[in-house]
Amino acid sequence: MKILDNRGLEPPAPMMRTLKNLDKMKKGEKLAIINDRRPMFLYEELDERGYLHETEPQEDGSFKITITKTGD
Template sequence: MRAEPKTVELDVRPQLRNKLEPFQLIMDTVKTLGKDDTLILHATFKPTPLLMLMKGKGYRNAVRRLADDHWITTFVHKSRALPDEADLPADDSQPDAHEGDAAGEPDTFVLDNRGLQPPAPMTRTLKKLEQVKKGDTVIIHNDRVPVFLLEELQSLGYAYEIEEQQDGSAKVAIRKS
């Protein structure tokens, strides 16, 4: 006997506004979903890192922007159809710092991602990793430990070290291999 399809609505905007990481809450909710169920997620930004993660778990999505700080993402199992998802380019406007200029020597690039709304920190970091050469290091400074980015770095095979700061921010050193 099959359960009736359900729609689960999850609003993580309060956690995000309080600089709390809602990742575990989202994943715990996803674990409760059946193939015919729908998850509607409310967030303060387009959850691009989550979109990639959920795609890997077999979900399609549709994203709708209601306001600058209110995005609704609908997730359904890949066996079900959804309307086309909206796409918004990331904000890559902040400059990055560069250390080291010796020819052939590994370089270090520093990205200060503090104050940027997600997914800009992750997008900037991954873009910089694509641009640097093998052996270079990219050091990022984020408002908090970048949980979604760490999962992506693991899947891409990058080595990294995390240094949590006393103010709650985090520095992550990523070596391109």
């Protein structure tokens, strides 16, 4: 599983970076991203594409979101 650290980036950079990486992945692959905040607009895009996602708050206040590429 690839991990993408988006901390310190201003919106919409984390979302654009995440979607670009997902576009290169195959169905069934997973991508974990670490963001400074909950990516509310990204959730909408992931739901629209039919991707599975799970969010885990981290001790430092960031959020780890594990995305499984499904659908397409």
